[in-house]
Amino acid sequence: MHRFFVAPELLRQLHADITLPGELAHQLRDVLRLQVGEQIVLLDNSGDEILATIASVSKSAVDVQTLERRAGRSESPVRIILCQGLLKSARFEWILEKGTELGVSVFSPILCHRSMAGLEDAGTSKIQRWQRIIQEAAEQSGRTRLPELLPIRPLMHALNDIPPGALALMPWEEERAVTLRDALRDAMHQITVVLFIGPEGGLAVDEVRLAQRHGAQVVSLGSRILRAETAALVAVACVMYELEQ
Numbered sequence: 001m002h003r004f005f006v007a008p009e010l011l012r013q014l015h016a017d018i019t020l021p022g023e024l025a026h027q028l029r030d031v032l033r034l035q036v037g038e039q040i041v042l043l044d045n046s047g048d049e050i051l052a053t054i055a056s057v058s059k060s061a062v063d064v065q066t067l068e069r070r071a072g073r074s075e076s077p078v079r080i081i082l083c084q085g086l087l088k089s090a091r092f093e094w095i096l097e098k099g100t101e102l103g104v105s106v107f108s109p110i111l112c113h114r115s116m117a118g119l120e121d122a123g124t125s126k127i128q129r130w131q132r133i134i135q136e137a138a139e140q141s142g143r144t145r146l147p148e149l150l151p152i153r154p155l156m157h158a159l160n161d162i163p164p165g166a167l168a169l170m171p172w173e174e175e176r177a178v179t180l181r182d183a184l185r186d187a188m189h190q191i192t193v194v195l196f197i198g199p200e201g202g203l204a205v206d207e208v209r210l211a212q213r214h215g216a217q218v219v220s221l222g223s224r225i226l227r228a229e230t231a232a233l234v235a236v237a238c239v240m241y242e243l244e245q
């Protein structure tokens with residue numbers, strides 16, 4: 001069934017007739033060509049799913065009637081905060097899409113020493129595009145809560161923001177002793193994991209030492225050097241594999 005995030009205030013009442021916002025009405029009527037009587041799922045970011053049926057379709061509007069509110073089942077009890085060294089846009093957008101599918105709760109684009117110049121000036125339209133990518137991936141993958149997208153900020157700010165009691169992990173391409181598996185083996189009951197992934201140029205030694213002073217554990221993802229976006233998704237998938245019961 002097609003799923004759509006809408007403004008929460010639209011879904012306050014059940015068994016109500018709702019006129020959908022223009023852009024969504026266009027998508028249902030002209031792109032997906034949905035008919036009267038078909039059912040859809042509306043989402044208000046509460047974690048619930050609201051079942052609705054299409055009541056009328058006209059050139060000017062699409063009305064639906066809400067039928068039932070039920071608890072969603074797809075949100076993970078594991079909260080992953082992915083602090084990603086900012087990458088060229090296409091590669092970062094790929095992480096937003098796949099990371100949303102894999103269950104990331106918060107995306108935190110960070111500026112590192114070796115971040116490429118000029119990436120920090122992501123204008124409003126780019127941020128809106130990133131949020132659209134996250135929303136579409138959340139709708140497609142059956143999520144009931146939208147991952148949060150934090151403003152671009154320096155690594156230091158993200159380190160200062162590690163929630164108390166969270167497991168902070170920094171995969172580093174030069175780490176040889178401790179693997180991600182070692183770190184997760186002792187974290188079976190952990191619910192919040194903060195991952196710090198470097199940019200294209202990798203992480204500088206002083207950034208790694210800084211992270212360690214903030215309590216982050218430096219880990220290896222194996223002997224092969226992974227591209228930043230590969231490393232991010234491997235780390236997220238491994239955390240979910242180990243911790244999501």
Ligand code: SAM
Nearest residue numbers: 171172173197198200202203221226227228231
């Ligand atoms: N130059 C490549 C690129 O353009 O993507 C590699 C960049 S660098 C290695 C990307 C980041 O991925 C690193 O800073 C680290 O966080 C993570 N990473 C990649 N391979 C890793 C490995 N084998 N072990 C731990 N972390 C790794």
